Amino acid sequence: IPSKEIPGLISFRMDWLDLLEKLMRCSQCRIAKYCSAKCQKKAWQDHKRECKCLKSCKPRYPPDSVRLLGRVVFKLMQETPSESEKLYSFYDLESNINKLTEDKKEGLRQLALTFQHFMREEIQDASQLPPSFDIFEAFAKVKIPVGSKGVQLL
Known part of the structure; x- marks a missing residue:
């Protein structure tokens, strides 16, 4: 410009x-x-x-969306909720899985694998994740498709 x-x-x-x-x-x-x-x-x-x-x-290094979700997981694992969590929690966010095409779902599966690899030093298996936490579902909450092109808001 x-x-x-x-x-x-x-x-x-x-x-x-x-x-x-x-x-x-x-x-x-x-x-x-x-x-x-x-x-x-x-x-x-x-x-x-x-x-x-x-x-x-x-x-x-992983993409920013993987780092973001890692930070979310670490916050969810803290015993004391932050001030903002007293208003809303991560679990209150809407999942967008039903709005995704199969191609987008495959992209989220790849991100979930990248996330598992990234977090392996701190979380060795799914039992160490916060209760009822689903990696795939979590990515569907932080990656929001908008319009026909699927713009991602992070």
Whole structure:
């Protein structure tokens, strides 16, 4: 998009790129990024288990949707619900399985296999997952098909 159509777009892109270059990486997995040491320390409880999984699958890192579901699982495994969970839980989300084509379902099956591989350092078998948790169903909750093309919102 030429800058004359959207004033300041080039400047915004440059600012964004500068910001990305300044982000600090997790010293262990080298994947997670933080704006400061303070933010990194604050996020460590949420990142610790993910970090272990990321290190175990190096250099073939999973897609963001797999990492997202991993973080959801780790949150569900915590004994104390977060403030937002007091309003809604992951289980309240609508599954979209019935709206998926067979091709999309096959894609979710592949993501489920990738998820199992990614999580193997922390979760060795399905009995360690939260009660009544179904990986395939969970991906159908976080990947929402919209329209005929199947746009994914993450």
